[in-house]
Structure formats: structure tokens, C-alpha cells
Amino acid sequence: MGKSIGKAATRPATPPKPDIDAAIAARIRSLRDARDLSIEALAEKSAVSRSMISLIERGETSPTAVLLEKLAAALGTTLAGLFEPQGEPGGPVARKADQPLWRDPASGYVRRNVSPAGAPVQIVEVSFPAGAEVAYETTRPKRIHHQVWVLAGAIEVTVGSETHRLVAGDCLAFVLDRPTRYRNRTRQSARYAVVIAEG
Template sequence: MRSDEVDAVDTRLGTRLAELRAEHGWSLGELAERSGVSRSTLSRAERAETSPTASVLNRLCAVYGRTMSQLLSEVEAAPDPVVRADAQRVWQDRASGFVRRSVSPPHPALRGELVEGRLDAGADIAYDRPPVAGLEQHIWVLEGALEVTAQDTVHHLGSGDCLRMRVWGPTRFRCAVAEGVRYLLAVVRP
């Protein structure tokens, strides 16, 4: 994805984050208290001065009761029922080495979605809470190896392995292999 395309997504995302905060009638301070994200980080994200990390977006999604795909789909035009591979939205957390491709055509009224995730070697992403409590996830490793920690249980997944879980608390995704990992994440809202 070109840098200007990523910047445009960050700009639309920042605008949407500011709209959500305004819809709830919260100040930056109130949102910071609810999300555990600093006021300065929230302000910079809303002004698109920085691209929020996956962890920050996860915290904001939890506060707003949305999955990350729902939030990202809100910054796009009304979707077609088919999304071609070259039109699938890609979002990057440059700080952690995480790339997220929304494979499913986005639709806020549907409960399921498919997401392709890629983690660079050494990438380690910790989420302190699910965006929606009780979220069902199926993680199918396509290439490489992935370590997923959920409810204090560590799952070591290799190519072809699939983990199904309900997310109620903190989770962690870690890639300890040199070639990185590519996986498919099926998400089903409760």
C-alpha cells in the first residue's frame, strides 16, 4: 500500500475517532480515563498526526463497543457485497510490525468477518481487553508460526493449525520465527 493511501486512512480514522468521542459527549480527559490511553495520544490520533497502534485502537474499540473491523469500515464508503483482493483495506501498526487486511466486505450489521494478519519476526502485540466481551475468534495459521496467549493459556500454532476461542480478557499475539507469520482470523461478534 502506498504511503499516501495509508495517510488518507489515518486522516479518515482520526476524523471518525473525534466524531465518536463527540457523539458520546466526552472530553479528551474523559476518554483517556475510560480507555487508559493518554490524552496526548488521543489528541494526536484524532488530528492524524500519528497512526494509532493496534493496542490503542483495541482500547478505543472496547470503549466504543466495536470490533476493529467495524471501526475501520466506518471510515470507508458503503461497501459492495464483493471486495476484490486489490481493494481490501490494509492497516498497518508500524511500531509493532503488524499488518491487518480486511478480507470480508465490510458491513456494520453483520456479525462475522475475515481478517488476514501478518506479523514480522519478533512482533509481540498485547491487548489488555477484547474490543467486545465474549468475541469469538478462529485463528488459522497459513504460513509460519504464532503464539497466542488467552486466559493465561499459551497456544503454539504452526502452519495449518487453527485455534478457536472466546475472548473475555487479555490476549497476546507473538511471532517468534524468523520468517514472520501470516494467519486468517475469523471474528464473530456475540
């Protein structure tokens, strides 16, 4: 029996998944460097404090979705773009095990970047808890098209001053040129996909 226990103990452990906060930090630094922006310049463009950006880039805090959206807009990318891996695009298949999962510390919603890195259209799957709400105030100078397809449950999406109640199977298309708010007024979690295309 002792030998069996010894053998089990020596089995190689499953490699840990990369720290998502560290990956986001590296991505923000990389985009900022590519645009030749100092932390001060990014702070001014994004309305996020210099100290907060510094903490995020060092991986010392878990930023909210609202903060990340402000940084993404200032860096000329989408929120989904902050979760793309660095380097050259990979192959045509993004395996589920490799798709990054991230939880918003403010609302508790969980997002999964589904698309392969570098794909011209991005697909994100979101699990949205009961009672959750996320409001994005940023707008974009270039056209970014969104489609929100509800897979389960019900949510409200407010684009500018117009509110749309969506249930499973409904799909809403809009351009990201006005403040946008997502809300789950129900007692059950919802799940939806966001399809994002620039141009």
C-alpha cells in the same frame, strides 16, 4: 522523440489511496460522537491520555495496535471495526484493491480488513514478522468470538494464562474476555486470518 515524451508526461496519474491514519482518525471521531463521548470521557474509559486521543483524531500520529485496541474497546467496537469505512455499508464484494492495509508502527505487523463494510462477521488477514509480539490487555463486557487460522509459518497465541503454539493449518477459537498476546518466535514471517463475530 520529444513528442512521445510529451505525451507520456501528460498521462493521468493513478489516484492516491486514502491516508489510512486519516481514515482511522475520522472513524474514531465518528464513533465518539455517536456515543456522545467527550475526549476526556473516552480517555477515562480507555486509559489512553487525552493528548494522545487528540493527536490520533487530528491524524498527527500513527497509533499502535495496542492503543487502537484500547480505544476500540472503550468505543464498543472491535479493532477491525476501526478500519471500516464510514457511511452506509457497500455492496457484497470487497475488492482486494479496496481493502485497507495498515502497519502497526510498534511490531511491524500488517493487517488487511478483508470483509465488506457492515458484514456481521469480520475477516482480517495478518502478516506477522519474525520476532514480532503484540499484547492486548483489554477485555470486553460483551462476547466477541475470535478464530485464528494460521495460513503460513507458526505463531504463539496466549489467551489469559494459556499459550497455544499454532502452525500452518491450525485454527484456535476463543472468546475475547482475557488479555491476549500474539508472538512469532521463529525467524520467518507468519500469515494468519482472524475471524471475528460478536454475540
